[in-house]
Amino acid sequence: MANRRETLLDAAIAVLGERGIHALTHRTIDTAAGLPTGSTSNHFRTRDALFDAVVERFAARERANWEEIAVRMHPTTPRELAHALTVFAQTATGPQRTLTLARYAILVEAGIRPSLRAQLTVTGARVNAWFMNWLRIAGSTDPERDGPIIMNHWTGIILHQLAIPDPAFDPSEQISALVTSVIRSRPAEAPA
């Protein structure tokens, strides 16, 4: 716990994912962080300032997380890419469920409070660039077209699994079918 400020923000992210935006108050964060009442209020005087900082912290953590993955991952086939994306999806809806819920809560809130969008725009562009790079080395001839398609599908499949969880659901088939279909199709082709 080097920085007390980051301790508070991480506790806030946990509260956000576990109990929702409505429970995100100064005192709740103090309790969750195991710090005396008033700590959050000292660092973030208003609720708006608090939420801005939470989003900034979350975006930074997300960038770091994807960057760590990016340096390790080099899928050379669509199949490998699909497998990696499946593992990511299972992690997001499983062990990191709370963190992922916080992510979607932030996204929805950004739809209402435009001031939150700057951080998300930066992170989104970065993650999108990695996505496109993976698609390129996995064999896509048009990563700029395929990247957003797969990323948006990935976003949707995870949200669906968060909102209406099905323990028996296996995302691998859906993701594999999408990745192979999209990568193999050529943009110039026209349907019969």
Add this chain to the structure above:
Amino acid sequence: MANRRETLLDAAIAVLGERGIHALTHRTIDTAAGLPTGSTSNHFRTRDALFDAVVERFAARERANWEEIAVRMHPTTPRELAHALTVFAQTATGPQRTLTLARYAILVEAGIRPSLRAQLTVTGARVNAWFMNWLRIAGSTDPERDGPIIMNHWTGIILHQLAIPDPAFDPSEQISALVTSVIRSRPAEAPA
């Protein structure tokens, strides 16, 4: 305004989409509905009961909305299907932006409060069935595989456009590329 209860719930959905979950209180809804203070509290004693009712109302409206579309729409080609989905996406992020934001706020909340999931499960299954039917008549050989893929992508592309709006963004290319790629691909095929 036949039913006062439904008036209140529709006002609640509007508040949810315009100001977020945190602003969804009994008194806020009273004000938004133009009714005297206490009206919401009379119909929904606790906040949980209120939110349950909001979700139920929203799910019912969503079913009715899709059903109305379903009886009119008969896409006979992937291109027609893609065009229709594009129009839906533009409507969801444009004229119906507030309503769509409410939808995603509810989905996120359902990830935290399992009691909300029943209504969403019913509506999701219904919409999914229509999606698969459209895919079938548009030429898909495996609607049960393609339906969830396209619906999840649709969910993701809209959430992204809500959270980080780009006025210049045109979803038609992405949706067309996805729909044609997925429908044309055959499940039995294996990559080289």
Add this chain to the structure above:
DNA sequence: TGCCTAGCACTACGATCGTCGTAGAGTCCG
């Protein structure tokens, strides 16, 4: 050593929230 600044713990206050109780107005049925 002594000051000065930042971070911290703690308290306080008005506003708002969730919830409950009550009483009047309207409605239906015998």
Add this chain to the structure above:
DNA sequence: CGGACTCTACGACGATCGTAGTGCTAGGCA
């Protein structure tokens, strides 16, 4: 005509929230 029931309006309560203020303490720097 009267009684039972439902819907509505309104007020009140304790709890919690957002925010601001005050003083203590520790560590850097002259």
